[in-house]
Amino acid sequence: MASATPDTPPTTTTPEDTTSEPQLPFFELGETEYKQVTSGPRISSCHSQPHAYYGPISIRNYIAGSTKKVLRTPKQKVQSNYKDVFLRLPIELKLLVLEHLHPIDIYHFSQVSTYFRAISMNPKAAGVWKTAFECHPDLPGCPPGVTARQWAFMLFGPGICLGCGKYGALTDFAFLKQYCELCMRENYSYVNALKDATGRPVPVEHIVCSLVPRSYRYHGLRYTTSYVNLANAKYFRKDFNAMMKKVTLIQTLINNDVPTLAELFEEYREALKAHVTNIHLASDTANTWAMEVFRRCSVEYDTALREITERCKTRLHNLGHETQDINYVQYSISHALRQDSVYKLTSRAFRTIRPKLESLVTTRKVTRIKNERQQLLENIYRDYQKTVDPDCWQYLPPARLVNTIEGFSEFINAPYTERGSMDPGHAVSLFPDFVSAWTKKQQVKTLELFPTESPEEDFETRLAKLELVTSVVTCGDCKLKVQEGRVLLGWKHICRHRRTLIAGYLEPCSKYEINANAKAAAASLVSCVGLDPATTTIQDMDVRNDRFLCGNCMSETSHGISGLKAYTWHECLMHSMEMHILNNVMHTSPAWLLLTAEATKFVKEHEYPHPRPISEIWRCNKCAAHYDGPVTQEEAVQHAKKVHLIINPVIGVDVAYDRRFSIRRRKAFRLGMDPAYEVRCKRCPDISIYKLWEMQDLTVHLRTKHQILDPVEGEDWMKINMIAAASAATPAPTDAPEQPSNP
Secondary structure, three states, X not given: OOOOOOOOOOOOOOOOOOOOOOOOOOOOOOHHHHHHHHOOOOOOOOOOOHHHHHOOOOOOOHHHHHHHHHHHOOOOOOOOOOOOOHHHOOHHHHHHHHOOOOHHHHHHHHOOOHHHHHHHOOHHHHHHHHHHHHOOOOOOOOOOOOXXXXXXXXXXXXXXXXXXXXXXXXXXXXXXXXXXHHHHHXXXXXXXXXXXXXXXXXXXXXXXXXXXXXXXXXXXXXOOEOOOOHXXXXXXXXXXXHHHHHHHHHHHHHHOOOOOHHHHHHHHHHHHHHXXXXXXXXXXXXXXXXXXXXXXXXXXXHHHHHHHHHHHHHHHHHOOOOHHHHHHOHHHHHHHHHHOOOOOOOHHHHHHHHHHHHHHHHHHHHHHHHHHHHHHHHHHHHHHHOOOOHHHHHHOOOHHHHHHOHHXXXXXXXXXXXXXXXXXXXXXXXXHHHHHHHHHHHHHHHXXXXXXXXXXXXXXXXXXXHHEOOOEEEEOOOOOOOOOOOOEEHHHHHHHHHHXXXXXXXXXXXXXXXXXXXXXXXXXXXXXXXXXXXXXXXHHHHHHOOOEEEOOOOOEEEOOEEEEEEEOHHHHHHHHHHHHHOOOHHHOOOOEEEEOHHHXXXXXXXXOOOOOOOOOOEEEOOOOOOOOOOXXXXXXXXXXXHHOOOOOOOEOOOEEEOOOOOOOOOOOEEEEEEOEEEEEEOOOOOOOOOOOEEHHHHHHHHHHHOOOOOOOEOOOEEEOOOEEEEOOOOOOHHHOOOOOOOO
16 A cells, blocks of 8 residues: 555655755646546446546546645635745654645645655654544544544545556445456455355345445445445455355354353454444445535536536637527537536637537538428428318328429538528429329339239239228338337328328338238138128228127126127228237137128217317318318317308318327227127117117016016017128138128
8 A cells, every 4th residue: 555654764854955945746736737626537327338428537536636626726826935944844843734734735745755755654643644634524534443644545545446456446435445347346246146155145134244344336436326225235255255254164163062152253243243333334424425525526517617618609609600509519519628628718728629619510500501491391392282182181292301302402402501592483383293203102112012913914903902902001110019000901091101200200111011911801801791802992891881890809898798899890900910919829810700780780879989079180171271280070160160151061071080190099889798789679669879788678678668577579679680790710702691781
């Protein structure tokens, strides 16, 4: 250790060469020392790789730096004309003078020369160190078993690792040792990684854990600690193993009935526990003090950095740069100052860092002008969209692609001095060709997913095949995250998804595929209704508007009624894809149950309207009043009445759901199966809601409402067939039963 006592005692002679006035060390705080003070380990506790976040870090003892700054930067500079007087004093008077110094001053005094070191490290000078600490109660007291001069070297000395000898190691006050991060990992260990004498893991309640000091430091570059509990405690592996051997030996001797050893060991253990407790109290005090110093240094550093950053911003503004660009890169300016270790903004320092700061501001200016030009084109494009049919909005290419139009290249790539302007009339003349080209490109990409059955097929014929029910496309980018891309049916649906930006994505989805499971499920549905999968279109299935039950699902119970959800054919495909994504083995082969016309009517009249009228997803289908913000259905209806003078606006014609916005999935109606709702009262007149009964409830209804005690089937009630057809495991459209006409 640097505090080792010299072999020869100091003499009382003074240096012979006194012609020049010697300067005491660290008398003033120079610029280089100021950099050392402020360039402490400015490391956030959440970063394990500080170099990547804070640039080159000079690992310093920031406790010493902070102390020097407080002592060496007085409000008024002290002028001393007696710098050589101290050197001519006898040793006894030198020691009396040293008692009035700060411990860091005595530490620096010991580093000046061999002569001064011999004076300060002499055993007779131990009282000097002790008195210096007593005169500065703000410093943590010496831990048990540590002399004052050793404690001063631990606090203010260089952080030299005891393992590898490199700089950057802070004193661990629990072990009174200095280790860097790598050596700390080698020499420290959690209790669950330690072994006892028999090689078994050591539990946290083991006796040895209370006989050796423990540390809660989790990094070699900071004094921050983990949550204080035994699970987070770290032990010095060498000391722990030595104590484990000692305790094991003593317990072995006690087990062999060595006289009085148990009583002596108990006294030794209690004394050692008390000693460890004192060490922990002292280390906690010292660690708290060190963290407070770190906090104060951080506050001072951040304040100084903010002031320097503001001065740099002022100078950049005076150089002609825009205020909005300077403010935008404020953090980057601070980061550049930190990386280049600019702690005092002199003219020379600013000249050195000026090219980097101007590069940051210029880069931001170029980016800003690009964004402004892009925004100008997008605004013109949005105005153009408002002039087309509102039903076409959902199929137009996204606004962000307008910068790819060849006619805008000169405007976009013009010198980045100002935004410039664009003639709206010229821009609008380019949009129709842009929309046509983008649409054709997306159609070609989609058709490439399907095999070409005949080389003679023209483009329009192939495009028309996208409207087949079995032409199911799946988005490979978002099918696992959102429901929108799991089943895409028809070109309009595919086009709408290709232009939509899914939440969390920076670009629209680009990976599409043909999923065999979805195609098989679609073919099975078409076969179930008695149509040919090779020719049935989406419109054909939409016109039928059937309801299906999944034959693979188990009944679910709600409010005492077990049943199955009734799906539309779109929802059936979505359900099949979701089960495939979840690898549900019960849904390996699609199986559907087609409801009869009566059952379908019952289900439809109990379903909630979808989309919900109260949701703000509706727009007028006659104008662009709701282009920027959809409204509720009622508001859209009132708009159509007042603005367009439509007496009875028709939903879907005058007022429509804006499909540019996604909505929540429709809540499917659960059809009761146990007890089964499959009987109808023939005594009741036709009512507005088609009602089916469960048999027990119907009996009560006939008795109380119609005074029929013994109802007769066919006269008082009738049973309704619920299932019209069931799909085969392997779809076979020629064998499918006929579907009754849908009401």
